[in-house]
Amino acid sequence: MRNVILTLGTVLLTVLPGQALAKDDVTLYDKLGGQAGVEAIIWGMLERTHSDPRTAKVMENSNIERNAKFISEYVCAKTDGPCEYSGQDMHVAHYGLGITTKHFNALVEQLQASMRDEDIPYSVQGKLLARLASDHHDIVVRSRTGE
């Protein structure tokens, strides 16, 4: 039992320092490198989305520049940056595209790869993924059922 407590303690101590940072005024947007950082991450992701055979077909009829503009804006707003998202509602934007969880997971991997290219620390990567994770419901679940 003592071993468990020690190990759990170690795990928690590794995790908790991340909490302390939340107190200062540095937003997640800042940690991602501000406007330039977010745009680079999203561009890197979309280049992959358009070329990756797992997702290329879904992106066939979409404009990468337009997507980059709106998604960067969306991420900026979601990460406490100084933006207001002016694009379509997530559910409406993806309705009828037939996006599945498999596509969505591929997109997450493309986003992770792009963040690695931009040298975003793994702990910060998780924070962005956490803010975007619930979009899975709008992009995959609702847009398929039209609910």
Next chain:
Amino acid sequence: MTRCLTFVTLLAVGLAGCSATPFSLRPDQGKLLATGGVSQIEGAGGAGLAPWAMISGYGSNASVGANTYYTHAKTNDFDLRSYGAAVGIADRVEVSYARQEFDTNDTGPRLGLRGGYTFKQDIIGAKVRIAGDAVYGQNSPLPQIAIGAQYKRMDRDNAGLVKALGATDDEGVDYYASATKLFLDKNLILNATLRGTKANQLGLLGFGGDKNDKHSLQFEGSAAYMVSRKLVVGADYRSKPDNLEFAEEGNATAAYVAYFPNKNLSVTLAGVDMGKIARQGRQRGVYLSTQVGF
């Protein structure tokens, strides 16, 4: 017969719950790295000791995944070898098989057995995800929840001995419910499992006993931290029943590092404390597990 029904019901409930997404038997590796967990000691998807609510393999909700594993745990007096396979269907249902061999090595003669006497059992497992989404349910307090069962049967030639040691039966079924949640913003995974079991030392010393012959409720907990996309460190705790007069049975703990170089391979190295086993004191040691699959 009731055991068989339990499994069939679990599978039917699970497959009936599959979504309308077009399903294909072609493996798609459509899940995120490490989200299938590793193979726990009884062959189910989870951490080292505890099953998780995650479904084994990398098949998305429209596909299948599978893996095989080999685990070797070496403690002061014993060796435990476990190997098997698991199939995940539609990220909803998991079916697994495991073989466990518990080698008494030089300790055999101290227990009145021949040297190297080995207790063996087969484990058939089924698990169904019934609620929640561990990965994408980030805004929901609900964890991913799965229920499962593990049917365990000792080899025939071990049955007489475990009964002589006080066990009531040479086969049994464990029932469990697991709740697993991934806290993406902290890269932390927490799991809690409740298990109803009669198994003595996972079932390797039979089921039920002269001290207690009923299913008892046991707790299994895991905490894992994702250091990077490919590297996870964590710890497991697992309480075990204490059914036999002849030897006190203790709870087990493990602390591990799991490495996921890609979706086809994972390697887990752990320090384990399996608790007291067969009057030989606490069994501490190391555990190495390799998992290959898709």
